[in-house]
Amino acid sequence: VQVVESGGGLVQAGGSLRLSCAASGTIFSINAMGWYRQAPGKQRELVAIIRSSGSTNYADSVKGRFTISRDNAKNTVYLQMNSLKPEDTAVYYCVLAADGRSDYWGQGTQVTVSS
Numbered sequence: 225v226q227v228v229e230s231g232g233g234l235v236q237a238g239g240s241l242r243l244s245c246a247a248s249g250t251i252f253s254i255n256a257m258g259w260y261r262q263a264p265g266k267q268r269e270l271v272a273i274i275r276s277s278g279s280t281n282y283a284d285s286v287k288g289r290f291t292i293s294r295d296n297a298k299n300t301v302y303l304q305m306n307s308l309k310p311e312d313t314a315v316y317y318c319v320l321a322a323d324g325r326s327d328y329w330g331q332g333t334q335v336t337v338s339s
Contacts, residue, residue, distance in 0.1 A: 225249035225328050229318045232333030235308055239337070243303040245318030245330060255321040257294060257301040261314035261335075268317070272303060286312075308337045 231243040245257065258273030272282045272292040280292055291304040301318065313336050320328035 225251060225320070225322070227318050227320050227328050227330040229316065229330040229333040232316060232335045234336045234338065237308060237310055237337055237339050239308050240304070240306045241308065241335060243305070243316055243318075243333060243335075245301045245303075245320075247299040247320045247322070247328070251299060251320075251322050253323055254296075254299065255326070257321070258319050259292065259301075259303045260317045260319060261312075262317070262332075263311075263314040266314075271316070274301060305335070308335075310337045310339045313337050 226248050227245060229243060229245045231241060235241055254276060256273055256275045259271040260268050261271050262268040270283055271286055272290055274280045274292045274294050289307045294301045315332040316335050317332045318330040
């Protein structure tokens with residue numbers, strides 16, 4: 225199973241980016257997909273998660289600005305990030321929980337928000 229993120233980059237404060245995460249390989253049942261981020265010198269933190277039921281959770285710091293969505297046919301999850309702030313700067317990682325495992329991680333994509 226592979227998890228590959230894309231869509232990171234450099235954006236000015238107030239701008240938007242959309243991250244994508246595609247899972248491939250032999251996958252029978254996806255339980256959840258989500259996004260974490262890790263800023264320099266900080267612990268990795270949950271940003272958003274979407275479960276097979278469609279329910280979602282967001283970190284308080286991104287509520288109202290970020291939206292997680294999915295395309296089940298493509299085993300892909302998206303993170304639409306609006307009103308970006310410099311404190312959103314981090315490496316964003318996608319994680320897949322499937323087939324009894326919850327530790328399929330992508331390599332990460334850098335998001336940098338300039339002030």
